Amino acid sequence: FIPLLFMGGIIGRLLHEFAVTIVSAVLVSGFVSLSLTPMLCSRMLKSHKGETHGRMYQFFEHVFDGMQDFYRRTLQVCLAHRRIVMLENISRHLEMGKSAMQATFDGAREIGFTIVSMTLSLAAVFIPLLFMGGIIGRLLHEFAVTIVSAVLVSGFVSLSLTPMLCSRMLKSHEGETHGRMYQFFEHVFDGMQDFYRRTLQVCLAHRRIVLLAFGLILVATVVLFVVVPKGFLPSDDTGQLFVFDEADQDVGFDEMARKHSEAAKIIREDRNVAGVMAFMGVSGSSATLNLGRMIVTLKPRSERGSPEQVIQELRPKLQGIPGFKVYLQNVPIIRIGAHLTKTEFQYALQDTDTKELFAFVPKLVDAVSKLEGFQDVTSDLLIAQPEMDVKIDRDAASAVGVTAAQVEGALYTAFGPQQVSTIYTSIDQYWVLMQVDPKRQGDPNVLSQIYIRSTNGQQVPLSAVAHFDKSVGPATISHLGQVPSVTLSFNLAPGVSLSQAVERIDKTVAKLRMPDTITGQFQGTAQAFQSSIAGMGMLLALAIFVIYLVLGILYESFIHPLTILSGLPTAAFGALLTLMLFGIDLNLYSAVGLIMLIGIVKKNAIMMIDFAVEAERGGKSAEEAIFEACLVRFRPIMMTSFAALFGTLPIALGLGAGAESRRPLGLAVVGGLLTSQVLTLYLTPVIYLYFDGLQQRMRRRRSSAGPTVTAAPRHIGSVARE
Numbered sequence: 074f075i076p077l078l079f080m081g082g083i084i085g086r087l088l089h090e091f092a093v094t095i096v097s098a099v100l101v102s103g104f105v106s107l108s109l110t111p112m113l114c115s116r117m118l119k120s121h122k123g124e125t126h127g128r129m130y131q132f133f134e135h136v137f138d139g140m141q142d143f144y145r146r147t148l149q150v151c152l153a154h155r156r157i158v159m160l161e162n163i164s165r166h167l168e169m170g171k172s173a174m175q176a177t178f179d180g181a182r183e184i185g186f187t188i189v190s191m192t193l194s195l196a197a198v199f200i201p202l203l204f205m206g207g208i209i210g211r212l213l214h215e216f217a218v219t220i221v222s223a224v225l226v227s228g229f230v231s232l233s234l235t236p237m238l239c240s241r242m243l244k245s246h247e248g249e250t251h252g253r254m255y256q257f258f259e260h261v262f263d264g265m266q267d268f269y270r271r272t273l274q275v276c277l278a279h280r281r282i283v284l285l286a287f288g289l290i291l292v293a294t295v296v297l298f299v300v301v302p303k304g305f306l307p308s309d310d311t312g313q314l315f316v317f318d319e320a321d322q323d324v325g326f327d328e329m330a331r332k333h334s335e336a337a338k339i340i341r342e343d344r345n346v347a348g349v350m351a352f353m354g355v356s357g358s359s360a361t362l363n364l365g366r367m368i369v370t371l372k373p374r375s376e377r378g379s380p381e382q383v384i385q386e387l388r389p390k391l392q393g394i395p396g397f398k399v400y401l402q403n404v405p406i407i408r409i410g411a412h413l414t415k416t417e418f419q420y421a422l423q424d425t426d427t428k429e430l431f432a433f434v435p436k437l438v439d440a441v442s443k444l445e446g447f448q449d450v451t452s453d454l455l456i457a458q459p460e461m462d463v464k465i466d467r468d469a470a471s472a473v474g475v476t477a478a479q480v481e482g483a484l485y486t487a488f489g490p491q492q493v494s495t496i497y498t499s500i501d502q503y504w505v506l507m508q509v510d511p512k513r514q515g516d517p518n519v520l521s522q523i524y525i526r527s528t529n530g531q532q533v534p535l536s537a538v539a540h541f542d543k544s545v546g547p548a549t550i551s552h553l554g555q556v557p558s559v560t561l562s563f564n565l566a567p568g569v570s571l572s573q574a575v576e577r578i579d580k581t582v583a584k585l586r587m588p589d590t591i592t593g594q595f596q597g598t599a600q601a602f603q604s605s606i607a608g609m610g611m612l613l614a615l616a617i618f619v620i621y622l623v624l625g626i627l628y629e630s631f632i633h634p635l636t637i638l639s640g641l642p643t644a645a646f647g648a649l650l651t652l653m654l655f656g657i658d659l660n661l662y663s664a665v666g667l668i669m670l671i672g673i674v675k676k677n678a679i680m681m682i683d684f685a686v687e688a689e690r691g692g693k694s695a696e697e698a699i700f701e702a703c704l705v706r707f708r709p710i711m712m713t714s715f716a717a718l719f720g721t722l723p724i725a726l727g728l729g730a731g732a733e734s735r736r737p738l739g740l741a742v743v744g745g746l747l748t749s750q751v752l753t754l755y756l757t758p759v760i761y762l763y764f765d766g767l768q769q770r771m772r773r774r775r776s777s778a779g780p781t782v783t784a785a786p787r788h789i790g791s792v793a794r795e
Contacts, residue, residue: 155188155231157716158680161709163239170245177240185232187683190627191676192228194637196221197623198672201615212661266707269754273703276755277696283759287639290752294642297649302570304658305602308403309734310380316340316367317400317415319451323459324363324396325515329353332397333365339390340369345377361455361549369401381567388448400449402564405598414562416449418571419596420578423558427550429588431456434559440581441561446569447577453551454559461517462542463535470538474528480539483525488514517541553596560596570658571602612664616671617641624679632764633686637678639760640753644674644745651744657737666741673717673742674749678757680706685761695765699758707754714750718743 163180167173202217276283318336320329330353337351346369353365371377380403391399400415422437424430434454442450463484465477485491490508513519521536551558565574575595582593594600617638624634648667652659681702688698724739
């Protein structure tokens with residue numbers, strides 16, 4: 074697009090018009106898209122139907138389908154409201170007997186400022202996401218840019234294209250005969266509106282009770298936010314499991330291969346498994362021989378349960394192999410941290426004194442294993458590796474003419490192996506390697522049968538100049554930031570949140586009185602979770618503050634933004650309560666759902682308050698103005714709320730690719746909409762009247778103190794809001 078913009082710039086420069094630059098670039102790019110792109114596609118693209126794709130292709134296809142469905146449904150929820158409000162208001166004027174053109178002008182003029190307020194405040198909700206750092210910022214940056222751009226374009230379309238289409242396509246249906254379906258829905262809506270009118274009158278007559286209920290909801294929201302289990306990234310179903318298995322540290326290759334094959338056979342015969350790919354040996358994430366890996370491919374979703382259910386079914390079957398431990402994990406799509414451990418979550422301990430570190434880690438592993446909700450607790454501490462220490466008796470070696478270098482050379486020749494010669498042929502060459510028979514290399518008695526040629530030419534047995542001691546030692550020593558470290562890893566049982574696990578581990582570490590020289594910190598997903606929890610409250614507070622600033626600028630008031638935002642606690646209350654009822658923790662996706670609720674729920678109050686403010690300027694009292702506003706805006710409020718509800722319902726039901734991870738977002742939005750839809754219809758009018766009374770008292774105080782300055786009328790385009 075940059076070369077096309079440059080071409081348009083040349084045309085615009087020649088014609089001395091900046092607008093021509095943009096128009097030319099858009100037209101040229103559109104021409105290229107309609108002509109050159111189809112031609113290139115016809116020459117270069119080919120069908121892949123029937124081809125067999127690898128696991129990597131299937132993995133990214135799964136991720137893309139999930140992201141595409143997530144963005145599409147989110148945009149459906151966020152973009153339809155303003156066009157619905159514009160269409161409804163023009164239809165209302167058309168029902169008054171006006172012509173289509175006049176109804177469009179009057180309806181657009183009346184609702185224009187409301188559309189602007191809804192658009193800018195909704196876009197402002199996602200602006201803080203653009204400045205978030207860390208893993209949350211990287212995950213949500215593109216999402217925020219997409220939503221903000223789409224919302225602004227949707228607002229422009231609602232103020233321009235939608236009224237134009239209404240003026241051309243809408244017509245009055247007065248005098249027409251409607252069918253039974255129309256009459257049924259009309260009767261249902263009239264009954265709902267009549268019920269709302271009567272209940273609203275009761276609430277306005279008992280304002281203190283309604284305000285007390287609002288206070289209770291506010292307190293309950295704060296309590297729910299504190300007690301709700303919290304997580305980071307929900308598990309997703311990619312159709313694969315990753316398996317680590319571990320044998321005793323002194324296991325031989327043949328024994329390890331036998332146990333590894335036995336575990337792979339058990340997994341392969343499970344009814345949920347389609348195939349198993351098994352690896353073993355020292356490579357990659359396995360630094361020792363006693364560790365093996367497997368990649369398990371599951372059957373299609375219609376033929377099995379969730380990955381967590383499959384793991385819980387496999388765990389008892391794999392516990393029957395003696396001296397062998399198997400760790401299964403559902404690796405998330407977004408894996409945080411470069412260190413892949415045997416289980417999903419990590420807690421790292423560091424200390425420069427390895428003896429003190431190695432002594433404390435087994436105590437912590439044993440204590441965490443006994444905690445409720447923890448499974449497969451293990452560590453990467455391998456200090457039981459069998460060793461044979463060869464200690465040279467230097468006096469005896471010196472007496473017979475044997476040096477330490479000769480002892481080292483003899484050991485390397487026996488177990489190295491050492492290349493001693495090369496055999497050359499006409500077409501190839503072969504190395505001659507000297508070593509002890511591999512079948513006898515594991516026998517410690519072989520050391521006493523090794524002889525060393527001394528400086529005087531005599532054959533001296535190794536046992537005459539050295540002593541042999543059996544011991545155990547670390548097979549590997551991991552480092553974190555150049556400091557020796559040991560990583561404790563664990564899985565969580567179903568229903569246990571990451572916040573509960575973090576709290577229990579912190580209490581356990583404090584109870585064990587960890588030495589001062591040892592430092593412990595969570596790694597990977599658990600570490601990112603801690604930072605996200607610290608920033609989640611700030612993110613929500615910043616989003617609310619930005620909306621307050623935008624609404625304050627639009628309404629030129631400090632009071633009306635507070636009235637609009639007063640409905641947010643009801644939405645948060647419903648969202649958090651729904652998550653707890655369904656046993657889902659407050660994770661990254663449900664936090665995004667709360668942010669979406671902030672933008673969606675406030676539109677109810679914006680529509681009511683904007684109408685009430687105009688009615689008050691027309692000479693009506695605050696009670697009459699807000700009552701009429703509630704009844705007039707009842708239809709668009711119900712239309713937009715049901716549109717958002719049904720747009721989010723497929724996510725809440727877990728439909729579509731990768732729906733498991735996005736289900737918390739859908740449940741949060743649906744629960745928040747259901748509660749806020751009912752409560753804000755009654756709370757917002759009462760709070761509006763209380764704030765209006767407060768504003769009137771403030772005005773009387775200012776008028777008694779001195780003259781006041783009236784604010785200039787607001788303008789939208791060329792239309793003044795007198």
